[in-house]
Amino acid sequence: MKIASGFTASVGNTPLIRLRGPSEATGCEILGKAEFMNPGGSVKDRAARGIIEAAEARGELKPGGIVVEGTAGNTGIGLAHVCNERGYRCVIVMPDNQSAEKYRLLEMLGAEVHKVPTVPYSNPNQYQKVAGRLASLLPNAIWSNQFDNTANRDAHFRTTGPEIWEQTEGRVSAFVAASGTGGTFAGVSDYLKQQNPKIRCVLADPPGSSLYEYVKNGALKATGSGSITEGIGIGRVTANLATAKIDDAVHIEDSETVSYVYRLLHEEGLFLGSTSGINVAAAVRVARELGPGHTIVTVLCDGGAKYQSRLFNPEWLAQKGLAQYATSPAAGREPINLEKALVA
Numbered sequence: 001m002k003i004a005s006g007f008t009a010s011v012g013n014t015p016l017i018r019l020r021g022p023s024e025a026t027g028c029e030i031l032g033k034a035e036f037m038n039p040g041g042s043v044k045d046r047a048a049r050g051i052i053e054a055a056e057a058r059g060e061l062k063p064g065g066i067v068v069e070g071t072a073g074n075t076g077i078g079l080a081h082v083c084n085e086r087g088y089r090c091v092i093v094m095p096d097n098q099s100a101e102k103y104r105l106l107e108m109l110g111a112e113v114h115k116v117p118t119v120p121y122s123n124p125n126q127y128q129k130v131a132g133r134l135a136s137l138l139p140n141a142i143w144s145n146q147f148d149n150t151a152n153r154d155a156h157f158r159t160t161g162p163e164i165w166e167q168t169e170g171r172v173s174a175f176v177a178a179s180g181t182g183g184t185f186a187g188v189s190d191y192l193k194q195q196n197p198k199i200r201c202v203l204a205d206p207p208g209s210s211l212y213e214y215v216k217n218g219a220l221k222a223t224g225s226g227s228i229t230e231g232i233g234i235g236r237v238t239a240n241l242a243t244a245k246i247d248d249a250v251h252i253e254d255s256e257t258v259s260y261v262y263r264l265l266h267e268e269g270l271f272l273g274s275t276s277g278i279n280v281a282a283a284v285r286v287a288r289e290l291g292p293g294h295t296i297v298t299v300l301c302d303g304g305a306k307y308q309s310r311l312f313n314p315e316w317l318a319q320k321g322l323a324q325y326a327t328s329p330a331a332g333r334e335p336i337n338l339e340k341a342l343v344a
Helices: 019-028 044-057 074-088 101-109 125-135 151-166 183-195 213-218 254-268 273-289 314-319 337-344
Strands: 016-018 029-034 066-071 090-093 114-115 141-143 176-179 202-205 248-251 297-298
Touching: 019 029, 019 254, 019 273, 029 151, 029 273, 044 074, 044 151, 044 183, 066 074, 066 125, 074 090, 074 101, 090 101, 090 125, 101 114, 101 297, 114 125, 114 273, 125 141, 151 183, 183 202, 202 213, 202 273, 213 248, 213 314, 248 273, 254 273
Parallel strands: 029 297, 066 090, 066 141, 090 114, 176 202, 176 297, 202 248
Antiparallel strands: 016 029
């Protein structure tokens, strides 16, 4: 019997799940790394653990210290868990356009949450920059700086990449994932490329992000005006992403993302967030480009519970013009009449 010693010891070693529908449709093995099964519920648990352990090792984070971060949610959630385990105070700065469930969850975890207006990265009041300034003003505090702190990327190089290589027994043909901080994509792609340079590493990018054009044409230029996805898509190259081994990029519209989120739920039984939808949509695109017989690995980043008020809200989707892509087998189904059923 193997017993994990606390929260951080239980992060990682998530399974690869074969996605039956996408695999059968493409003739490839499309596998999702089940990062929603981490103890804090997302892939960001790995970055949170790696960042805090690196700060401790450097002597920057001392007992009773404060961890400050600017986040769209999941990294903050992971940090809050690790801070609770290790006795640190967690202070989170978030843009005010995220799902309400994320704010509530962070507060329930004991984090101090500060919402700031959503502004471009060039603005000094952008949430990441506010977090950095706040950390510099607080005693015994660090700014975890997930976007440009390469402890994020290193965590995935040490853990996620090797796990994928071992779980596929080295038979992975391509790795496909979206990028927010770039840590997951860079760490995994760097490791896999070291094992086999022929593995194709493809970045999935939502509307409003500049990374698709950056990969395709070398220029940071937004494709489309914006996306319903949260925590991915960016207008700059972070320190984590700067060294990533990127072979290609695919642009995925929100309609396709929503469609795959609901297919994952109703066909695979997986209740996941929008980043998982874009990742699987992109993996299918890459599988069709490569042709049958290949093994494509992507990331199932987090669960869907944090997005109930948006992604799983028919009224909100209708406002975004996306309701028709949220198909359900229950649509049009005659509900059971309980009284009649029991009498019969």
